[in-house]
Amino acid sequence: MDYELIEDITHADVAVRVKGSSYNDLFIKSGRALMSEMVENSCEIAPVIIKEGVISGDNIELLYFEFLNEILFFKDADGILLLPESVTVIENNGEYKCSFRLAGEKIIRDKHIFRVDVKAVTMHRLRIYKEDDLYIGETVFDV
Amino acid sequence: MKSGFIKKIDEYIYEIPSDAKKGMNVPARIYASEALINDMDEAVFSQITNVATLPGIIGEAACMPDGHSGYGFPIGGVAAIDPVAGIISPGGIGFDINCGVRLLSTNLTYDEVHPKIKEIVDAFFRGIPSGVGSEGIISLSSGKFDDAMIGGVEWGVKNGYGDKNDIECCEENGKIAEADPACVSNKARERGAHQVGSLGSGNHYLEIQVAHKGNIYDSETAKLFGIEVDNSIAIMIHTGSRGFGHQVATDYLRSFSSMQNNSGYIPPDRELACAPFHSDEGQSYFKAMNCAINIAFLNRQLIKHRVAEILFDIFGKKSGLRIETVYDVCHNTAKLETHKVNGKMKELLIHRKGATRAFPPGSREIPEKYRAVGQPVLIGGSMESGSYIMCGTEAAEKTFFTTVHGSGRVMSRHQAKSRFNGRELQKSMESRDIYIRTASYSGLAEEAGGAYKDVDEVVASAEKCGLGRIVAKLTPLGNIKG
Numbered sequence: 085m086d087y088e089l090i091e092d093i094t095h096a097d098v099a100v101r102v103k104g105s106s107y108n109d110l111f112i113k114s115g116r117a118l119m120s121e122m123v124e125n126s127c128e129i130a131p132v133i134i135k136e137g138v139i140s141g142d143n144i145e146l147l148y149f150e151f152l153n154e155i156l157f158f159k160d161a162d163g164i165l166l167l168p169e170s171v172t173v174i175e176n177n178g179e180y181k182c183s184f185r186l187a188g189e190k191i192i193r194d195k196h197i198f199r200v201d202v203k204a205v206t207m208h209r210l211r212i213y214k215e216d217d218l219y220i221g222e223t224v225f226d227v
Numbered sequence: 228m229k230s231g232f233i234k235k236i237d238e239y240i241y242e243i244p245s246d247a248k249k250g251m252n253v254p255a256r257i258y259a260s261e262a263l264i265n266d267m268d269e270a271v272f273s274q275i276t277n278v279a280t281l282p283g284i285i286g287e288a289a290c291m292p293d294g295h296s297g298y299g300f301p302i303g304g305v306a307a308i309d310p311v312a313g314i315i316s317p318g319g320i321g322f323d324i325n326c327g328v329r330l331l332s333t334n335l336t337y338d339e340v341h342p343k344i345k346e347i348v349d350a351f352f353r354g355i356p357s358g359v360g361s362e363g364i365i366s367l368s369s370g371k372f373d374d375a376m377i378g379g380v381e382w383g384v385k386n387g388y389g390d391k392n393d394i395e396c397c398e399e400n401g402k403i404a405e406a407d408p409a410c411v412s413n414k415a416r417e418r419g420a421h422q423v424g425s426l427g428s429g430n431h432y433l434e435i436q437v438a439h440k441g442n443i444y445d446s447e448t449a450k451l452f453g454i455e456v457d458n459s460i461a462i463m464i465h466t467g468s469r470g471f472g473h474q475v476a477t478d479y480l481r482s483f484s485s486m487q488n489n490s491g492y493i494p495p496d497r498e499l500a501c502a503p504f505h506s507d508e509g510q511s512y513f514k515a516m517n518c519a520i521n522i523a524f525l526n527r528q529l530i531k532h533r534v535a536e537i538l539f540d541i542f543g544k545k546s547g548l549r550i551e552t553v554y555d556v557c558h559n560t561a562k563l564e565t566h567k568v569n570g571k572m573k574e575l576l577i578h579r580k581g582a583t584r585a586f587p588p589g590s591r592e593i594p595e596k597y598r599a600v601g602q603p604v605l606i607g608g609s610m611e612s613g614s615y616i617m618c619g620t621e622a623a624e625k626t627f628f629t630t631v632h633g634s635g636r637v638m639s640r641h642q643a644k645s646r647f648n649g650r651e652l653q654k655s656m657e658s659r660d661i662y663i664r665t666a667s668y669s670g671l672a673e674e675a676g677g678a679y680k681d682v683d684e685v686v687a688s689a690e691k692c693g694l695g696r697i698v699a700k701l702t703p704l705g706n707i708k709g
Binding site: 089091093095096097098122146149150153157160161163191197198199200201203204205208209224226227 | 429637667
């Protein structure tokens with residue numbers, strides 16, 4: 085598992101800590117963590133539908149919040165389970181942009197084993213920081 | 228006692244003074260028995276004192292006996308905000324706007340339902356969409372969705388999904404004012420239009436319950452609430468505004484967070500991002516949130532309609548089958564209400580997150596038929612322990628007429644999953660005469676009764692604090708979970 089659960093933040097919801105070698109890697113691993121909390125066999129999600137986009141944020145944490153919520157949006161709006169394939173985060177004069185490519189498939193009740201539905205990525209205790217050479221993201225998923 | 232700042236000021240009231248944390252405008256009060264407060268996780272105390280820093284907060288930041296840690300506000304958190312000088316915060320409402328409970332009474336009895344419990348639960352599981360990715364009973368075109376955002380339950384009734392009693396027996400008559408679809412993003416529309424009439428997952432459920440003879444504590448009030456005879460069957464529906472409300476909250480949390488640095492108030496938790504209530508941004512969120520409140524009312528209405536259809540199919544031969552809404556309460560809202568402050572009536576914006584409005588006898592806002600006894604308050608316990616019906620009391624004035632909403636968690640989801648096995652739990656419950664169907668065994672384990680506080684202790688605490696009066700306990704017979 086590329087992430088760990090943080091136990092002492094919330095009883096009602098799920099708090100996670102994800103580590104990546106870069107912002108790009110952190111975003112990819114965090115998207116996978118989000119899907120893994122919802123779908124027990126998320127590694128079996130077939131990459132048959134592609135969603136690409138560009139989002140922006142005033143800071144890296146807002147960008148992270150926005151990115152993860154995009155995955156939840158597609159799950160509800162289109163009924164698609166998506167995993168990040170590639171992410172490019174760019175900072176320009178204090179403004180952050182992220183171009184992403186997500187791949188996945190429509191929800192299949194007989195195939196996908198669900199844990200819980202994540203309603204939203206929250207800003208509670210949301211932070212991204214660097215420790216040694218690692219980029220670390222912490223956030224709470226509202227379940 | 229867990230936190231050094233907490234003072235016991237009454238048998239069931241604990242206070243954290245306003246000098247305990249920098250920026251607190253008012254004290255924080257936790258209403259609970261000593262046993263419950265000792266079971267609360269530390270984050271509750273941190274979160275409720277954060278709430279006390281909100282601009283415009285009046286009186287106290289209150290936490291109900293079922294309080295536990297969430298995000299922004301604790302679950303069970305209540306804040307009364309002066310709308311003129313204060314703010315509105317999506318973190319004080321939650322992403323599942325108007326998550327709530329509806330109770331249906333029936334004239335079915337245990338003896339009629341128990342032999343058919345598997346048939347009924349299976350039919351509910353097939354007929355009521357639940358679980359991740361479930362689509363609603365209806366899918367709404369853009370124009371109709373906008374009408375539903377304004378109309379709530381009234382829209383449902385006009386379109387053949389209910390009757391006048393359903394309108395009368397909901398908070399706000401199932402249709403809160405000042406809902407403006409122009410304040411709702413296209414993303415929220417896309418996310419929610421095809422989910423109306425679905426349970427969702429997590430702690431949402433539909434439960435068949437029985438009011439056993441020994442569990443009716445006030446038979447006259449119980450009769451008024453549709454529990455007419457011993458062993459009456461009731462149905463409890465717990466769900467909210469689904470993806471629509473989640474997206475409304477996400478949109479405005481992002482927007483408020485971006486402009487927070489310019490507001491003069493830096494919240495101790497970014498989830499408490501807020502805007503002045505009377506600013507353009509604050510009003511826009513308020514009107515969008517009201518749309519989500521109405522969609523949640525409609526969601527529970529459509530499920531009630533489907534429940535009635537299914538029960539009429541199964542019990543068609545029983546003449547005069549009655550299935551009626553007793554009441555429908557909201558858990559996650561911010562509403563403009565008038566309360567007494569320093570002896571004068573004042574309009575306040577009451578944020579309730581995982582807490583229930585509980586208006587006392589005589590309130591104009593509750594149905595005329597309930598005015599003599601107070602608002603019905605519906606407390607959904609865990610799927611193993613049972614639920615309660617209470618009614619509002621005058622003594623709850625101190626919490627702006629707010630009380631508990633459920634049991635409250637005592638264990639995190641991860642701890643519960645480590646402790647319980649969903650399939651084994653299902654079997655164990657069946658051996659105890661509770662038949663359950665679920666879309667997720669992992670989700671079932673997270674909702675095990677042992678993950679929650681003792682609901683009997685929670686409601687007893689609420690009653691002893693004056694936050695309502697117990698009418699009856701309802702015991703689970705069957706349940707569907709998302």
